[in-house]
């Protein structure tokens with residue numbers, strides 16, 4: 001089990017803009033590995049450092065299915081942009097979040113993105129035409145680095161549906 005605690009909706013750290021990482025140290029690589037463990041334990045398919053109380057620009061992702069070989073991905077200082085070539089409309093997809101338990105709603109996002117980030121060795125990598133669930137997950141995690149949560153982006157209808165659950169989560173945080 002991971003010793004990291006996943007922070008829940010209502011915790012201020014989830015609303016902070018995360019700081020760029022100046023140097024990728026062995027300690028930060030260890031943190032990324034622990035985040036992956038916490039994510040697998042949860043279980044989830046992505047986790048951003050602010051979700052474990054560390055407001056720095058680091059995300060981890062693994063969208064492999066349960067019966068597939070794990071594909072852990074660690075991105076330091078990720079930067080994303082919608083892929084410009086060809087049609088790339090916004091599409092809806094139901095999202096959830098380990099920091100917002102039991103709340104789900106459709107979010108509109110472009111299917112295809114390009115990604116730049118640093119790997120564990122500090123090298124910059126670039127990935128083009130990232131699509132599908134991986135793209136979706138990376139966009140969701142990068143939002144966390146801006147202090148943004150998927151519930152900010154859901155429709156008014158979904159917001160109304162989840163309002164009581166969100167209030168309860170936030171109220172529980174205040175009691176801590």
Ligand SMILES: [Zn+2]
Nearest residue numbers: 096097098099
């Ligand atoms: Zn999330």
